[in-house]
Amino acid sequence: MMLLSRFWYAILAVALAASIGLLYISIHEHNRLRATDTYEIVSHDRDVVDWFLQLDARRRLDALAIVSVDSAVQDGLVKANGQEKIDAGVREALKKRLNELALRVATLARDEGKGGQNPVMLFAVDAHGRVAASVNFDRQNLVKDETFEMGGHPAVVDALHGWLRDDTWVLDREGVYRVVVRPVVKQADAPPIGAVLALRRVDDTYAKLVSEKTGSPVAFYVIPPDGNAAIVVGREAPEKTGVSFDGFTIDPKQLEGDKFYNSDNGASSLKTEKDRSTIYSRIVGGAWDLGAGYAVVRKVTTIADPGALLQGANEDDKKAVPIPLVAGVGLGALLLGILFTLFEHSRPLSALSREAKKYAKGEQDTLPLAKLSGDYRKIAQDVNEATERVISKGGGASRKAADLEQILGPVPAAPQMSAFSFNFDGNAPQAPGAPTSKPGGAGNDLFPNLPPAGLGAPASTPKPATPPQAPVQRPQAPAAPAAPVPQSPQALAQANDEDDEATQVARIPEELMRAATTGEQQMIDNADELIAWRKTFDEFVEMRKKCGEATTGLSFEKFQGQLRKNKEQLVKQYNCKRVRFTVYEKDGKAALKATPIKEG
Numbered sequence: 001m002m003l004l005s006r007f008w009y010a011i012l013a014v015a016l017a018a019s020i021g022l023l024y025i026s027i028h029e030h031n032r033l034r035a036t037d038t039y040e041i042v043s044h045d046r047d048v049v050d051w052f053l054q055l056d057a058r059r060r061l062d063a064l065a066i067v068s069v070d071s072a073v074q075d076g077l078v079k080a081n082g083q084e085k086i087d088a089g090v091r092e093a094l095k096k097r098l099n100e101l102a103l104r105v106a107t108l109a110r111d112e113g114k115g116g117q118n119p120v121m122l123f124a125v126d127a128h129g130r131v132a133a134s135v136n137f138d139r140q141n142l143v144k145d146e147t148f149e150m151g152g153h154p155a156v157v158d159a160l161h162g163w164l165r166d167d168t169w170v171l172d173r174e175g176v177y178r179v180v181v182r183p184v185v186k187q188a189d190a191p192p193i194g195a196v197l198a199l200r201r202v203d204d205t206y207a208k209l210v211s212e213k214t215g216s217p218v219a220f221y222v223i224p225p226d227g228n229a230a231i232v233v234g235r236e237a238p239e240k241t242g243v244s245f246d247g248f249t250i251d252p253k254q255l256e257g258d259k260f261y262n263s264d265n266g267a268s269s270l271k272t273e274k275d276r277s278t279i280y281s282r283i284v285g286g287a288w289d290l291g292a293g294y295a296v297v298r299k300v301t302t303i304a305d306p307g308a309l310l311q312g313a314n315e316d317d318k319k320a321v322p323i324p325l326v327a328g329v330g331l332g333a334l335l336l337g338i339l340f341t342l343f344e345h346s347r348p349l350s351a352l353s354r355e356a357k358k359y360a361k362g363e364q365d366t367l368p369l370a371k372l373s374g375d376y377r378k379i380a381q382d383v384n385e386a387t388e389r390v391i392s393k394g395g396g397a398s399r400k401a402a403d404l405e406q407i408l409g410p411v412p413a414a415p416q417m418s419a420f421s422f423n424f425d426g427n428a429p430q431a432p433g434a435p436t437s438k439p440g441g442a443g444n445d446l447f448p449n450l451p452p453a454g455l456g457a458p459a460s461t462p463k464p465a466t467p468p469q470a471p472v473q474r475p476q477a478p479a480a481p482a483a484p485v486p487q488s489p490q491a492l493a494q495a496n497d498e499d500d501e502a503t504q505v506a507r508i509p510e511e512l513m514r515a516a517t518t519g520e521q522q523m524i525d526n527a528d529e530l531i532a533w534r535k536t537f538d539e540f541v542e543m544r545k546k547c548g549e550a551t552t553g554l555s556f557e558k559f560q561g562q563l564r565k566n567k568e569q570l571v572k573q574y575n576c577k578r579v580r581f582t583v584y585e586k587d588g589k590a591a592l593k594a595t596p597i598k599e600g
Contacts, residue, residue: 012333012337020306023306024306027303027305027306030303031302031303038270038277038298038300039270039277039279041298042270042277042278042279042296042297042298043267043279045214045216045218045279045296045298046267046279046281046296048214048215048216049210049214049216049218049281049294049296050281050284052210052213052214053178053210053283056178056210057166057178057180058166059108059109059110060105060109060120060166060178060180060198060200061164061166061180061182062108063105063108063109063198064105064180064182064196064197064198065182066101066104066105066108067098067101067105067122067124067182067196067198068182068183068184068185068195068196070097070101072093072094072097073094073097073098073101073124073184073196074184074186074193076090076093076094076097076124076132076133077094077124077126077127077132077184077193077194078186078193080094080126080130080132080194081126081127081128081193081194085146086126086130086132086145090132091132091133091145092133094124094132094133095133095134095135098122098123098124098133098134098135099135099136101122102120102121102122102135102136105120105122105198106120109198109200120136120198120199120200121134121135121136121137121138121177121198121199121200121201122134122135122136122196122197122198122199123137123150123196123197123198123199124184124194124195124196125149125150125151125156125160125194125195125196125197126193126194127160127191127192127193127194128149128151129149129150129151129152129156129157129160130148130149130151131143131145131148131149131150132194134148137199138175138201139171139172139175142172150197153167153169153179153286154167154286155167155179155181155285155286156181156195156197158181159181159182159183159192159195159197160183160192160194160195161183161191161192162183162185162191162192163183164180164181164182164183165180165181166178166179166180166181166285167179167181167285167286167287168202168283168284168285168286168287168292169199169285169286169287170222170286170287170290170291170292173222173224173225173231174222174224174231174233175201175233176201176202176220176222176233176234176283176287176292177199177200177201177202178199178200178202178206179197179198179199179200180197180198181195181196181197182195182196183195184196202220202233202234203233203234204234204235204236205234206220206234207219207220207234207235207236208236210236211236211237211238212236212238215238215241216238216241216296216298217235217236217237217238217241217243217245217296217297217298218235218236218237218294218295218296218297219232219234219235219236219245219248219294219295219297220232220233220234220235220292220293220294220295221233221250221292221293221294221295222287222290222291222292222293223250223252223255223291223292223293224291225290225291228252229252230249230250230251230252230291232245232248232249232250235248237297241298241299242299243276243297243298243299245297248276248297250280250295254271255268255280258280261280261282266281266282266284266288266293267279267280267281267282268280268281272300275299275300275302276297276298276299276300277297277298277299277300278295278296278297278298279295279296280293280294280295281293281294281295281296344374348372348373348374348376349376351371351372351373351376352367352372352376352379352380355367355368355371355372355380366384366387367380367381367383367384368380369381369384529578530560532580532581533556533559533560533563533581534556534560536563536581536582536583536592537556537559537560539583540559540583540590540592541554543583543584543585543590544589544590546585546590547585547588547589547590549589549590563581566579566594567579567594570594570596571596573596574596574598575598576596576597576598577597577598578596578597579594579595579596579597580594580595580597581593581594581595582595
C-alpha cells in the first residue's frame with residue numbers, strides 16, 4: 001500500500017476542496033457585506049439629494065426676491081387687482097418686466113448654466129390667484145390668459161397669505177416642476193397684493209445639476225394615476241460612478257408592494273437589478289400623491305464565481321499577494337509529493353523492473369518476493385503462480401516448494417504421517433534401524449542411518465550400524481499367553497513415558513563429536529542436518545499431538561530414515577544440495593513439506 005503518496009493526494013484533494021469552499025464563502029461574504037455597504041451608501045446618497053432639493057428651493061426663493069420687490073411688478077399687480085378683467089396692456093407691461101428679471105433670477109439661482117442661458121419660468125399672480133403675466137412657460141400654448149389661474153395650489157394660497165413656500169408640481173401627467181412662491185407686499189402691515197412664482201422643469205439638465213452637486217447618480221420619474229408605467233423625466237450619472245441608465249426602467253408594481261415606500265418615510269428598501277442597486281424616494285410636496293419621485297442608483301460589483309473575482313482585481317490587488325509565501329508553499333507541497341511518490345512508487349517499480357529483467361534473461365527462476373514490497377510483491381507473487389501453472393500444464397517440473405505427499409504419492413490410510421507412513425502400533429515389534437545403544441559400533445545409536453565418520457556422504461539406502469536383533473532382544477515373546485494380559489493404567493502410563501523418552505536426545509551424537517574433533521566439512525554439514533531434522537521431528541510430534549493424532553511407536557530413527565530417502569530423491573530430481581523440511585497442518589493432520597535449496 002502506497003500510504004504516504006496516496007495520503008498526500010488526499011491532503012491535496014482536501015486542501016483544494018477546502019480552498020474552493022473558502023473561496024465561495026469569501027465571495028458570498030463579500031457580496032453580503034457589499035450589499036450592506038451599498039445600502040448605507042445609497043441611503044446616504046438619497047439623504048444628500050433630499051438635502052440638495054431643500055437647499056435648492058431656498059436658493060431659488062432668495063433669487064425670486066428681486067421679482068417680489070420690483071416696483072414695476074408691484075404696480076402691475078395693483079392695477080390687476082382693481083380690474084375685473086385684466087387689461088391686455090397691464091399683462092404686456094408685466095410680461096416685459098418679468099422677461100427682463102428672468103435672466104437675473106437664473107443667474108442668481110446658478111443652475112441654468114453660465115450666464116443663465118436657460119432662464120427660469122416666472123409668473124405674477126394677483127390677489128385673486130389669477131395669472132396676470134408669465135414668461136418662458138413651456139405649457140403656454142395649453143392655457144388661455146383670461147382663464148389661467150393658480151389660486152388653487154396650496155403653495156400659492158399660502159403665499160397670498162404672506163408665506164414663503166416651495167413645492168413640486170406634476171402638470172399634464174408627465175410634467176414635473178420645482179416651484180418656489182413669494183408674496184408681493186406693497187406696504188408694510190398690509191396684506192399681500194399678489195405673489196410671484198418661479199418654476200424649474202425637472203428634466204435631464206436639472207438631473208445633471210443635482211448629480212454634479214451631490215456626486216450621486218439620480219433619475220427623476222413620475223408614475224401616472226393609472227400606474228401602468230413609470231415615466232423617467234430626467235436622469236444623469238457622474239462618469240466616475242460607472243453607473244449607466246441605459247435600459248433603466250421602473251416597475252410600479254414593485255413599489256406598490258414596498259411597505260417602506262408607502263410609509264411616511266417615502267423611501268423604499270434597496271432594490272438590486274443586474275449591477276445596479278437603487279433606492280426610490282418620493283418627492284415631498286404636492287407631487288407626493290401624484291407619483292413623482294427620484295431614484296438614487298449605485299453600481300454594485302458582485303462576484304458571481306472565482307473567475308469574476310480575478311476580473312475585478314486591479315494592480316494594487318495583485319501586488320497585495322505574498323508571492324514568496326505562496327510560491328514557497330506550492331514548492332514545498334510539490335517536493336513532498338515527489339518524495340513520497342519516489343519512495344512508494346518509483347523505487348519499488350524500479351526494483352520490480354530489475355528483477356523482471358533478470359527473470360527474463362534466465363538469471364533466476366522466479367521473481368524474488370523478499371526484494372519487493374507493497375503491491376509489487378503481490379504482482380510478483382501472481383506472476384510466479386501464473387508461471388507455475390503454465391509449467392505444470394506443459395508437463396514440466398514444478399519449481400515451487402515441494403510437498404512430500406506430491407513427491408511420494410498416496411500414502412497409507414492408517415496410521416500415517418501426513419507425508420509418509422509410519423507404524424504407530426504399540427503391539428508391533430520395533431522397526432529395524434532403531435537398535436539399542438551399542439557403544440563403539442560402526443554406526444550411531446541415536447542416528448543409525450548416518451555412516452561412520454570419514455566415510456563421506458550417506459548411501460542412497462541407509463543401513464543400520466548393526467543387524468536387527470529383534471528376536472534376540474525379545475526372547476520372551478513366544479512364551480506370551482494367547483490372550484492379551486490387561487494392563488493397569490499405571491502400566492500404560494509407564495509404557496507411554498518410555499515411548500516418549502525414545503523420541504528425546506539422550507546424549508550428544510557421535511557425528512557431532514567427530515565433526516568437532518576432525519573439523520571435516522561433510523561431517524559438520526551432516527551433523528547440522530541431523531540437528532535440523534531433530535528439531536523438525538519434535539515439531540512434528542507436537543503437531544500430531546495438537547491435531548489429536550497418535551504418537552505411539554514414532555521414533556526419531558524411523559523419522560530421519562524417511563527424511564533421508566526423500567532428500568536423496570529430491571537431490572536427484574532438482575540437482576540441489578540441501579532440502580528443508582517444514583511442519584504444517586493439512587486437513588487437520590500433521591504434514592511435512594520439502595523444499596529443495598540450491599546454493600552457489
